[in-house]
Amino acid sequence: MLGNDNYYLGADVGSVSTNLVLLSEKNEVALTLYLRTQGRPMQTIQEGIKVLRSKIGKSAKIIGVGTTGSARQLAATLLGADVIKNEITAHAVAASRVNPSVQTILEIGGQDSKIIILRDGVVSDFAMNTVCAAGTGSFLDQQAARLGIPIEEFGHLALEAASPVKIAGRCSVFAESDMIHKQQLGHALPDILAGLCQAMVRNYLNNVGKNKDIRGPIFFQGGVAANPGIRKAFEEELGQPIIVPEHFGVMGALGAAYLAQEKVGRQSELRTRFRGLQLGDIQFNARSFECSGCANRCEVVEILQEGSILARWGDRCGKWANAVGKGTYKGKSQEGEQQGA
Amino acid sequence: MKVTFPHMGNAWIVIQTLFESLNIEVVVPPQNSKQTLTLGSKLAPEAACLPLKLNLGNYIEAVREGADTIVITGGIGPCRFGYYGEIERQILREAGYHFDVVTLEPPDGSLRGLAQRIRYLAGKKNSWASILKALRFAYLKCVALDQVEDMIHAARPRLSDSHETERLYEEGKNRLAQAMTVKGIRDSVCSIRQSLRDHQMAGIKNADKFHKPLRIGIIGEIYTILDPFTSVGIEAELGRLGVEVDRSIYLSGWVGNHIFQGLAPGYRSIRSYPSHAKPFLSHFVGGHGQETVGAAVKFAREGFDGIIQIFPLSCMPEIVAASVLPRVQETYQVPIMTLIVDEHTGHAGIQTRLEAFVDLLERPSLKGISETSREGVSLVGER
Structure with a gap:
């Protein structure tokens, strides 16, 4: 059982493994978690958060979240990330923090x-x-x-x-x-x-x-x-x-945690966008459709939280991604047509 | 005769204009898509490079609209593209499609052979004067298109709404496609410039100052860099990451040099590249291998922050260039990244590399500057 400190959460969701790291405010790695992704990144992230919740103190707080890995965007949507970074930068940041x-x-x-x-x-x-x-x-x-x-x-x-x-x-x-x-x-x-x-x-x-x-x-x-x-x-x-290095297996997640710390720590007024440890129990769904707006025929992915759209991506032009939360292009549409506000 | 041709980025607008002004019936194949690639891959040899597969897909999609004649440009030297006209004709015949294939190239460097083929396409009803007039008009349109594309390169990192920028680009292309007079072309370019400016000014009110975007030069195999489907939309993607891109080759520059034997320079003439390449690669290696190296040197000398080379898997001239580029990187201390595209290139892999590359480039300019607002590209390599 960990204490009731404040932590930065780093998540590296890759094709094979999903790694979570908790970094304390004193720059100590408090917890590392290694899970097999097994082609189900959403469930794996939620599982990870459940484990995390069971291991940290009741009044412990997550004060910043960073995501990386090939499913960084998905992880960021689910968790509510403050920083989304590619794996290369995340790995580099972690290594240079461990040994400049x-x-x-x-x-x-x-x-x-x-x-x-x-x-x-x-x-x-x-x-x-x-x-x-x-x-x-x-x-x-x-x-x-x-x-x-x-x-x-x-x-x-x-x-x-x-x-x-x-x-x-x-x-x-x-x-x-x-x-x-x-x-x-x-x-x-x-x-x-x-x-x-x-x-x-x-x-x-x-x-x-x-x-x-x-x-x-x-x-x-x-x-x-x-x-x-x-x-x-x-x-x-x-x-x-x-x-x-000691945490060789989770360096990406560690880098993401450091990046979250840099971002949130630097702007004292900035509050984390973390969606809370209870997200392990929320029902998330993903679905996709092919947009027929142009020849690119982008496969657009929609992430839904209990029926409402949380995020979209996959479209090159940004038509669908930008429309989330703006009231347009609401709901899934096979024809790629606007279905009203 | 119903003429069709392979897609390569915006080239269709120019080719359509040329044929239509000569009253030749033309079929513009549907834009390159996964469907095109699937159709083409079925017929093409597995080891062929990506452009061949897309070309074949284009023809098959054009057949459905009644096309019976293919026009393709040729080439000389050790790049497979030079033989594509002939290879494609044979592949299509074996698959049961009987196309007439006209390869527009100056055989043995003589413009006369080219003229004969143009005459064949244009038929007897067109005088040489009208053919030349049509060529000139198509060429002017080509230069205008390149200008618009370059404006969009500059606009992408500066305009706040990426979807709106792409919409303006589409609108500009449509206007140019429909322009029937030289004045019409000029007006279209002016109006696009004006609406881009208006959008930028509107954006500045919110951000209250200009920001100077990173600049990346795109070099590599011509088909790949001109065709956004093939390059996985790398230019638009970099634009969204806040980068202004420039490209080693624009369509009119290539047309001027390749088909008109340098009689017309085009936008961003490629003529100076071989001399820039000289200290690193002193002779022709086929395709645009030498131009790629030369363009890298030119971009480096012009102070670009980084360079990205992109080519289809197994492209020999570009492989030669790729092995020379580390020396350019070392000499000019400019980061160069090579991306290889093929049928199965997923977007995620390219995205990761582009983001990491932009991170790498942003590092020096970030020192001492407070947080930028763009998600995903801030906080680069800082400690």
Whole structure:
């Protein structure tokens, strides 16, 4: 049970996991929560808020909210966020708060991977994996499942390797068939796992890290940073120590909390837009329709709270999004026509 | 003969004008859409680049309105686009569509071959004088369209209501599409300029001062950067994020250089790019690879805050350019980001990258300035 302090809430709602962080006014991480999104971000966020509510004191207050991750907009609507930020900035902010001298961030999550270059505590360059998701957490998950080992043990087994085998890392499909081939030849499991770690790291550095000026101190964050096999492979490949920060798995959410703190803390008169801890019990619905106003045929998403429209997005022109709360374009319309005020 | 042509951004307005003033029946295909892409992808080889897939989709959608002749521009050098006219004709024939394909290009660099093809399209009823007059008129309209588009580039970050800005843009395009005289074109441009100004002045009363937006130069493969469907609306998106964009290539600049062999400069002539590119890429690499590098150098020298390169997956000339750009970035200390688009490019991924890039660029200008009001792009990289 946490005390009755004031907290900043950071939420990182990604494709694989939903992370929540409570940051106290004294800049201490009071609570971290890691939930699997499982394709249901709305329910997961509400679940998270319920857990949060059960863990903090009755008179504890949320005084600022920041959201990030691929469902940041959805999370912001549900929670009532003060700051909405992309993952890159959120990760960079968190890392530079933890260690202001950090110059490189390697981040590998469930479906994406990115590299962020910082100089003097601000982002100077970044890259994300482009069209291919090879070498992200989901792929490691799959392979661990295929080999029948828990993902938590993956890295420790890889560390036991005597002579890692060479595995093609360019593409996850090739990597998998290469791995099966090496298994059939009789190579030991740790050697194969270590080989896979090396292949992933090579792939990451060749694609995401291409042309980037990687200088220490280097932070390694995101879910995959839990894997010591990957950590070791990075250290070998880069020839430098890799630092895994304490809250490596929730750095995005932590960054969002810091950003909320900056925004709300700076303007003393500004009150948070947080919608309250009871939102775990409110009925939210989402629905979508295709607007036929022009050739873009945008898929517009509507978020409803107990029947009334909370937010809309997905339209490129802003016709639907801007109309929320203005009384026009009310209600769902298959034809994309105005249905009166 | 009912002529159709592939879409590329606003090009349809110019092409329609040209054919209509020569009394050639023309079918404007429906705008590029997911439907277009779905139709095109079914016929195109999987590994072909995005423009081919969209082109094919355009033709099939045009068939439904009775089109029987395709007009496409050609090209020379190692870019697949040069062969698209012929490839498309064969693909369509195999799929059971019998189009007559006319490729407008100067074969072996001679304007005579081009003239023959124009004559074929125009038929005997049009004199050369009327053909030239029609070309000139279409060209003037093209330059006017580019002017309007560039005004919108400037207006997007400055006008408060993004929906209203896009509406003004649509209105401007419609007015230009309907303009039948040179005076009509001029009046349209003036009236759009005036209404944009009015909107800006109305907005300033509320905000009480001008803000200086970030400037980003868009470079890359021509089809992708000219066609908002293909570029996932990146220009409008950046505008909403408060960024003024400029582009390396505008339609009339390309037409002037490519089809008229430099006889007409167009809006934002692309002629100076190769010399700008020289220290980094000294020779032609196909497509607009060299122009992309040159444009990056030019934008950097003009003090743009950042540059975004955008091209379809597997575009060879742009891949060459992309591997040269880090040196431009280093030399001029200007951030350059590369975006690759393909069939399945979702909007969310692009959005994240654009927001992060804008965050990165806003950092220096934010120091010492209090909070800006725009949600989502404030608080950048500050500590």
